Amino acid sequence: MKKFKRNERIGALMKMFSERPNHIFSYNYFSDIFNSAKSTISEDIVIVKKIVEDFNYGEIKTIAGAAGGVVFTPKIKNDEVVKIQEELCDVFSDEKRIIPGGFIYMTDVFNNPYYVHNIAKIIVSMYENKKIDYVVTVETKGIPAALMTAREMDVPLVVIRRNTKVTEGSTLSINYVSGSSSKIQTMTLSRRALKEGSKVLIVDDFMKGGGTVRGMRDMMREFDVEVEGVAVVVSTKEPKKKLFNDFNSLLLLEKVDEENKKILIKPNRLEGFKE
Amino acid sequence: MKKFKRNERIGALMKMFSERPNHIFSYNYFSDIFNSAKSTISEDIVIVKKIVEDFNYGEIKTIAGAAGGVVFTPKIKNDEVVKIQEELCDVFSDEKRIIPGGFIYMTDVFNNPYYVHNIAKIIVSMYENKKIDYVVTVETKGIPAALMTAREMDVPLVVIRRNTKVTEGSTLSINYVSGSSSKIQTMTLSRRALKEGSKVLIVDDFMKGGGTVRGMRDMMREFDVEVEGVAVVVSTKEPKKKLFNDFNSLLLLEKVDEENKKILIKPNRLEGFKE
Numbered sequence: 001m002k003k004f005k006r007n008e009r010i011g012a013l014m015k016m017f018s019e020r021p022n023h024i025f026s027y028n029y030f031s032d033i034f035n036s037a038k039s040t041i042s043e044d045i046v047i048v049k050k051i052v053e054d055f056n057y058g059e060i061k062t063i064a065g066a067a068g069g070v071v072f073t074p075k076i077k078n079d080e081v082v083k084i085q086e087e088l089c090d091v092f093s094d095e096k097r098i099i100p101g102g103f104i105y106m107t108d109v110f111n112n113p114y115y116v117h118n119i120a121k122i123i124v125s126m127y128e129n130k131k132i133d134y135v136v137t138v139e140t141k142g143i144p145a146a147l148m149t150a151r152e153m154d155v156p157l158v159v160i161r162r163n164t165k166v167t168e169g170s171t172l173s174i175n176y177v178s179g180s181s182s183k184i185q186t187m188t189l190s191r192r193a194l195k196e197g198s199k200v201l202i203v204d205d206f207m208k209g210g211g212t213v214r215g216m217r218d219m220m221r222e223f224d225v226e227v228e229g230v231a232v233v234v235s236t237k238e239p240k241k242k243l244f245n246d247f248n249s250l251l252l253l254e255k256v257d258e259e260n261k262k263i264l265i266k267p268n269r270l271e272g273f274k275e
Numbered sequence: 276m277k278k279f280k281r282n283e284r285i286g287a288l289m290k291m292f293s294e295r296p297n298h299i300f301s302y303n304y305f306s307d308i309f310n311s312a313k314s315t316i317s318e319d320i321v322i323v324k325k326i327v328e329d330f331n332y333g334e335i336k337t338i339a340g341a342a343g344g345v346v347f348t349p350k351i352k353n354d355e356v357v358k359i360q361e362e363l364c365d366v367f368s369d370e371k372r373i374i375p376g377g378f379i380y381m382t383d384v385f386n387n388p389y390y391v392h393n394i395a396k397i398i399v400s401m402y403e404n405k406k407i408d409y410v411v412t413v414e415t416k417g418i419p420a421a422l423m424t425a426r427e428m429d430v431p432l433v434v435i436r437r438n439t440k441v442t443e444g445s446t447l448s449i450n451y452v453s454g455s456s457s458k459i460q461t462m463t464l465s466r467r468a469l470k471e472g473s474k475v476l477i478v479d480d481f482m483k484g485g486g487t488v489r490g491m492r493d494m495m496r497e498f499d500v501e502v503e504g505v506a507v508v509v510s511t512k513e514p515k516k517k518l519f520n521d522f523n524s525l526l527l528l529e530k531v532d533e534e535n536k537k538i539l540i541k542p543n544r545l546e547g548f549k550e
Contacts, residue, residue: 002329007322010285013286014290015292051282103441107468108467111422113431143419157419168380190382
């Protein structure tokens with residue numbers, strides 16, 4: 001069987017950790033792949049730990065016990081958070097994005113793997129200390145950012161639908177009032193989608209009135225599931241008092257001035273990041 | 276400024292390549308991060324190249340010229356393809372997934388970051404030789420697999436909607452006939468979503484009659500965009516003659532036997548993978 005050099009093992013380890021953050025890899029898994037003794041791999045892990053620290057990628061933790069192993073927990077620092085926020089603000093504030101009615105075209109950004117990965121990096125770092133079992137979103141535009149967040153957390157994504165689908169089996173539906181339009185809307189979710197008693201993080205692309213997120217929170221109650229946090233990418237400054245107020249927003253949309261073609265969008269100051 | 280050891284640079288390079296496959300990184304980008312001469316980085320790349328080859332991760336290519344640099348192109352081998360396909364078949368053939376009417380509950384798999392990443396690995400390898408500008412899907416269940424494919428290809432994702440949304444700006448809508456239900460349905464896409472003359476890969480979760488994919492192909496024609504390929508995760512054996520026949524399916528659903536609670540789903544033999 002093939003043997004690998006230290007350099008090669010380090011490279012392969014970094015690839016595996018990067019592709020599956022927050023996943024616990026057992027030492028056995030690595031020694032099978034590398035055809036190496038666990039003691040050798042322990043030495044490799046020490047080096048990988050240093051790389052992750054030196055480049056501010058986050059942390060490599062060793063977990064003891066039968067279900068133990070090694071896990072990479074990404075955690076970015078404040079300067080990278082601000083850099084990501086500013087880049088997003090730059091993109092969003094392009095005047096060509098203004099749509100009649102004071103809306104902004106944001107779909108391309110929310111579907112761009114590079115941007116949603118960056119968004120996910122911030123969200124995952126914010127909730128790094130919470131135990132999350134699922135990331136929950138509602139279709140459609142928030143799905144990519146929510147998926148990337150779920151991926152970084154190594155947990156499943158759950159997507160609430162607007163309509164009942166036959167392929168979902170038995171479903172639970174609720175009605176809610178949209179905060180911005182005051183219309184009554186429906187959301188529906190397969191009864192199989194969530195385990196009772198679990199903890200979820202809600203992720204969505206945009207929040208104005210807060211009605212949708214409140215609907216999601218209500219739906220989570222029906223499933224006997226606890227909401228550990230709510231992260232949205234963009235929230236509007238107005239209305240200040242929303243139907244749901246306990247959330248973290250990456251960006252704050254202050255104003256869309258159709259006449260002068262100006263979009264005012266700013267990074268939101270986020271707590272808990274190391275300088 | 277901080278200097279890094281070779282081991283550390285190799286590890287960081289592997290992380291960057293893994294997080295953004297098919298993205299061209301310039302030598303300048305790396306020498307800024309590592310504070311190292313380009314000649315040093317060239318030597319690092321030689322080692323990374325060997326790692327990627329030795330572990331069958333794909334290929335590291337050096338691209339000359341002003342817009343040149345280094346790119347990691349993932350390409351998995353046939354045995355890994357088969358392993359991924361078999362794992363998916365195992366999951367999907369669980370009798371508890373049967374929904375009255377002969378449907379199968381698949382949503383959790385299509386929303387699971389681990390499974391959709393594996394699905395994307397196969398799809399990206401299949402179309403590795405084609406120049407793709409966008410991955411296109413239709414909401415909702417196919418979005419995660421399509422996003423992961425777009426991410427591995429380093430291209431944007433485009434999501435066709437079922438209804439017109441005000442936040443999409445001016446849109447183009449088409450009507451199409453669903454192959455399985457013969458109902459007339461609508462799909463709609465922002466006129467900004469695709470650049471004329473570009474090449475796209477269509478990715479979807481499930482195909483029965485083929486009507487939806489044919490609708491997508493028709494919509495791409497309206498945008499003057501070329502469809503370079505169609506990849507679906509699961510296609511049904513019946514009807515054999517679908518409204519669209521030029522596609523690659525990862526899995527073939529042969530039969531759902533409600534009475535005896537048996538699901539027959541098999542890996543599809545895919546061409547072009549190295550043994």
